[in-house]
Amino acid sequence: GAVVSQHPSRVICKSGTSVKIECRSLDFQATTMFWYRQFPKKSLMLMATSNEGSKATYEQGVEKDKFLINHASLTLSTLTVTSAHPEDSSFYICSASIGGGTGELFFGEGSRLTVL
Amino acid sequence: QKEVEQDPGPLSVPEGAIVSLNCTYSNSAFQYFMWYRQYSRKGPELLMYTYSSGNKEDGRFTAQVDKSSKYISLFIRDSQPSDSATYLCAMTDIIQGAQKLVFGQGTRLTINP
Numbered sequence: 001g002a003v004v005s006q007h008p009s010r011v012i013c014k015s016g017t018s019v020k021i022e023c024r025s026l027d028f029q030a031t032t033m034f035w036y037r038q039f040p041k042k043s044l045m046l047m048a049t050s051n052e053g054s055k056a057t058y059e060q061g062v063e064k065d066k067f068l069i070n071h072a073s074l075t076l077s078t079l080t081v082t083s084a085h086p087e088d089s090s091f092y093i094c095s096a097s098i099g100g101g102t103g104e105l106f107f108g109e110g111s112r113l114t115v116l
Numbered sequence: 117q118k119e120v121e122q123d124p125g126p127l128s129v130p131e132g133a134i135v136s137l138n139c140t141y142s143n144s145a146f147q148y149f150m151w152y153r154q155y156s157r158k159g160p161e162l163l164m165y166t167y168s169s170g171n172k173e174d175g176r177f178t179a180q181v182d183k184s185s186k187y188i189s190l191f192i193r194d195s196q197p198s199d200s201a202t203y204l205c206a207m208t209d210i211i212q213g214a215q216k217l218v219f220g221q222g223t224r225l226t227i228n229p
Contacts, residue, residue, distance in 0.1 A: 006159065032214070041124070043204060043219045044160070093159045097214035104150065105206075105214050107159035 002028045004096050006108025013084055014116055021079045021111045023094030029074035030096035034105065035067070038091040047092075050077040084115040119143055122205055122220030131229050135192040139205035139220045142186065146207040146218075149181050151190045154202045154222065163203075164190060195227045 003026040013019050023033055031052045036044040048069050049057040056069035066088075068080040081088055091112050095105040122139045129135055137151075147168055152160035164179040166172045166188075172179045178191040188207070192199055205220040 004159075034214070041222075041224075043221045046217075049215060091157070095159075104148075104162060104165055105217055106162060107152075110157070110159040112157065 002096070002098050002106040004030075004094065004106045004108040006094050006111055008111055009109055010112045010114075012114045012116065015085055016083055018080055018082045019084055019113060021081075021092055021094070021113075023077045023079070023096070023108050025075045025096045025106075028096075028098055030077075030098075031074060033071060033077040033094055033096045035069060035077075035079050036093045036095065038093060038110075044093065047079075052077075081113065084113070086115045089113055089115045117142055119218050120205065120207060120220045123223055124221045126224040126226060128226045128228060129195060131195060131197060131227055133195050133227075135195050135199070135225060135227075137190040137192075137203050137205075137223050137225070139188050139207075140186055141188070141207060141218075143207075143209070143218075144183075144186065145209040145211075147210050148208050148213070149179070149188050150206040150217075151177075151179055152204040152206060152219075154204060156201075160204055197227045197229050200226045 005024045007022045033050040035047045047062045050069045050071040052071045058064045071077040093110040095107040120141045149166045151164040153163045154160040166179050169181045169183045176193045180189040202222040202224050204222040208217045
């Protein structure tokens, strides 16, 4: 299957700082990537859809100025959590589709963010 | 009512048992059905993918879709301790595709040696 790499896997930061998480499709080009957030023992919550070369589409209730998404190339999307607060602590997971409208998504390993 | 309902468990079975995991859904437009396996602190891994109704088998895993009942299942035969994980069902329609994949809550499964 398609491989999606996410980095870093774990990050601890101080409140008020910004953190960048990278998501790369290693063996395919992804015009669209997705960013999810997952709380303990909960399912995945879609935060935004990242489109290469254009602005991301955010889900209702997700602050676009807080969670900056950049999809600079067909293999890289980044999520920057700006001015992080403890309530931003969570598991963030990216995914990419191989296209064709089939709905198959391939996920990265996830990034656990802890804001002190 | 949630679009996708999945019993969160936890479900604990002895090694070698047949495991049955299920999801129900309300949107009759859903055509693509997936099962993901997620180990603790890892991203979900695509396990099975099915289009429309029917069965699909891959090794010890069998996915079933019954669109008339809006019910999907994942069966695991000869379960192993390494199968212990959270299993998430996911589905979407032809129009939305991957754009609007709807996930179940996930079922935590433990296989006891």
